Amino acid sequence: MKSLILLIAGIASAYCCCAQRDKDIPGMINASRKLRELMQSDPHRPVYHFVAPEGHAMPFDPNGAIYWKGKYHLGYIYQKFRNGKYEHVWGHAVSTDLLHWSLYPDMLNVKDGDMEEGIFSGGAFLSKEGIPHIMYHGQGASANLVAYSTDDDLRTWKKFEGNPVLKTPAADDPFGNSGKYTAWDPEGWYDKKAGCYYQISGGKTPALFKSKDMYKWSYIGRLLDSSQHWLYASEDVSCPDFFSIGGKSMLLFISHNIGAQYFIGDFANDKFSIRQHGRMNWPGGTFFAPEQLQDGKGRNIIWAWVLERKPATFPDYGWSGIMSLPRVLSLSENNILQINPPEEIKAIRLNKMEENNLTLTPNTEKLLKGKGKSVELQIELQGGITSPYGVKVFCSPDGKEETTVSYDPLKKQLTVDFIKSSVHAPVQMPSNAIFGPQMDGFPEKVSEQSAPFELAKGETLKLDIFLDRSVIEIFANSRQCVTQVVYPELESSNLLKVFSGNDKVLVKKATCWTMAETNRD
Template sequence: MRRVLLAASCVLMLAPSLTGAQGRTTAQRAAPLEPFRPRFHFTPERNWMNDPNGMVYYDGEWHLFYQYNPFGDKWGHMSWGHAVSRDLVHWEQLPLALAESDGVMIFSGSAVVDWRNTSGFARDGKPPLVALYTGHRDGHQDQRIAYSNDRGRTWSKGGVVLDLNKADFRDPKVFWHAPSSRWVMTVALSPEYKVQFYTSPDLKRWTRSGEFGPAGSRGGIWECPDLFPVQVEGGGTRWVLIVNLNPGAPAGGSGTQYFVGDFDGQRFVPDGEVAQPLWADYGADFYAGVSWSDVPAADGRRVWLGWMSNWSYAQEVPTSPWRSAMSVARTLTLRRTPAGLRLVQRPVAELERLRRGVPRTFAGGTFTQASAWLAAQRDLPMLLDVEMTFAGASSAAPFALQLTTGPAESLALSIDPANRRIALDRTRSGRVAFHKDFPGVHTAPIRIANGEIQLRLLIDAASLELFAQQGETVMTEIFFPTGDSRALSLSATGTTPRVQQIRIHGLDSAR
């Protein structure tokens, strides 16, 4: 959650804005979409949005709260917006959940289902939803509590539960730690590059139990921590500590790093010396990643999403009347690699329900044959889910995949097998001049085993999410094309890999 001290101002707004964004009406659903409006990523109908907050599953609904300005399309008057989904794909925007009041802005935080009624907030035998969030006023930050007895539709504020008398102490993520029968809170001491851990029997009284940091990347302030157990592919479970920071990310500006280790209910201990940071996403536009709490055991997944923008230019992107979108929901696992355990992300399976008809399929052949096949694919849909597999890539020269969106306008993905790097170039992707930090070429490492490279690309109206090597390397980038077409092409100048398969799925809109 970026913190910006704003000059005091008086703003008169229409009455609906005072209660926050309302649920989407039939007319809104039927209206033509604005340029750059995502079709299968969540966006508010209007106004500013940033960090996802209060991610909790309850009574068949995935709740997504988020940092929201009810009064404009730039950061300010921070409150919690609210949306719900039954499938992590189709979202319904609800009225404002927690509003700024008495000069206290509602900064980032989390929500849980208090199944045991440890807080005493239950009513009529039903467990309450309890939110812990940062209150911000006059350069002071503390942790506060609120609760809901109607499935998150209305909230009662319960006051301050933790105050260190600090200016930068924020973004509590809370979860139930069953082995110790205690609630655990992770919270950031932002300029000190530290995450503190607190425990509580009732979500109201908190005792400090441990601290982590400084470690990893310290290129910018730490914020929006998360801590959770993750299944290791092939067996076992380890803990992952998420720490978002701004600036200092590999693509510049804000980004999300993580640490793998153990947690005993009080302290987090990382695996070995943390010499180099590990990044959840190497693209420019994934921040404040946070996971859902209270996912049913029968589901068994660890699911998260992030804010699909970057603090370097988020307030200047050329969209109206809204600003910002969330990434697609992604499942998380850990994978064993020669360098250690690494986080793996995949789009949730529910997203595949948007696939329409029979995919266009290239069944395998030479690079030249695949290139010719792609060139023949006319009138590709605007919304795409593309899967590609290359074999014999270890000895290949650099090659590229290009997404063309209009005359002289494209996104270019280049793969350099010898140096184990991939790069995404959006310098000619459409509208790029609105901020000096937006155009650029962003790179990521890629591990190649058995000479195979697997790519999956989710392409929305104004975004691309790349999942390479079954989600081991991820890049998320927004772009703003002026053209209204889609075409894919392959190119290379030397030894080429064999193309095992290409599958191009058109996607329906989720709006």
């Protein structure tokens, strides 16, 4: 720990001592190599998920995602040390294939004289003139602000002359707005049909505003008056992302105590009429602060911050911050949300292992041919109707470590059980996502995460499971997805198994690939 602090301090010192810059270059190079080697030695650092390049990233919310001129641009919150303290700023990563990322200069940061002390959550949109803009929350300013790009490669962003575009009303607000809304995580967009800009400001009572010019905003009212029977009373609406999908409107957001979720409905005449609600995270889960863009193929693609439950990651290895794989969202013919990995994932598959038509008698388990800690496993199972069945991942040969992924046909649930995910069993993790009131009926710590999921009569269970050292992402039949972090300690915990319950299980097909590393540079 002490040596790492000295290493990072040495790098910072080398960069800051401009007068000695030429003499310090060899030392800077050596220190950078040592830090990179240290990060790469972390057995839990993913190799094909996007991760923070180095340093502290908590929070690590994706923000400002936009597809522009053939490139995917993804902003992310991280903490930069300046003037003796850490400030929240937005990093900037760019990709042409959703998998390999290049780092650009910071998308947004704080300079002396700015009204904000840090850059919090927000999103990107195109202005009436087709210029990329960002609307974000200014930490410490109780205000929402705007920035816009000044070049076609989106390397440079300039803060809006009309900032702030929204402030939390004072207690003595002369217009009577006190208590009606707060300036919090914003979402902005331009509506061509309406000929105006809209802004959602998140919080306990998310509010809707509109403007003709982005300078003067009119308060329309609460966005979600009809949402209370879907949300718990203790939940807030933060990190909102509002977009069109399959002819409907979707509000993607989080509550700080439960995590990612969404509403789908219709937006017309300044009203959002909600038709359905769904969650993307459940007690014990780690899927947080999702961000969406629409790409050149018309796909709605999201990322989310995968919350870490190993607080020692940053001080021990010099990094923190994991992004989920990109997910493609769409609506089925009956408006059910479909969730799939992007087709681009096929490009990093290596060493294919396939097996077919394996039969398991009741209450047995069987090793699969594929194995590894950074793999994709596609498996199709035909199981019974009386008890859970599924797969086990990150298994050690002696059975001391394993994480279980199961479908329960009676409870109609897809579950990740991580109680034996480490030799330090029984493993428990917080039921709350980050903070906020403890949910009634949920213990503070849990050993599994369960999501609602039901197979139709005669439907087989089709799982697409992505493992990446400490991250598990499970896509089930294209309509459910569960994300979990685990921390297996044994080097030998790389086996994959299939298991049955009280009924016979048929493995119709199982295919495993090793995944190529995309973030080791």
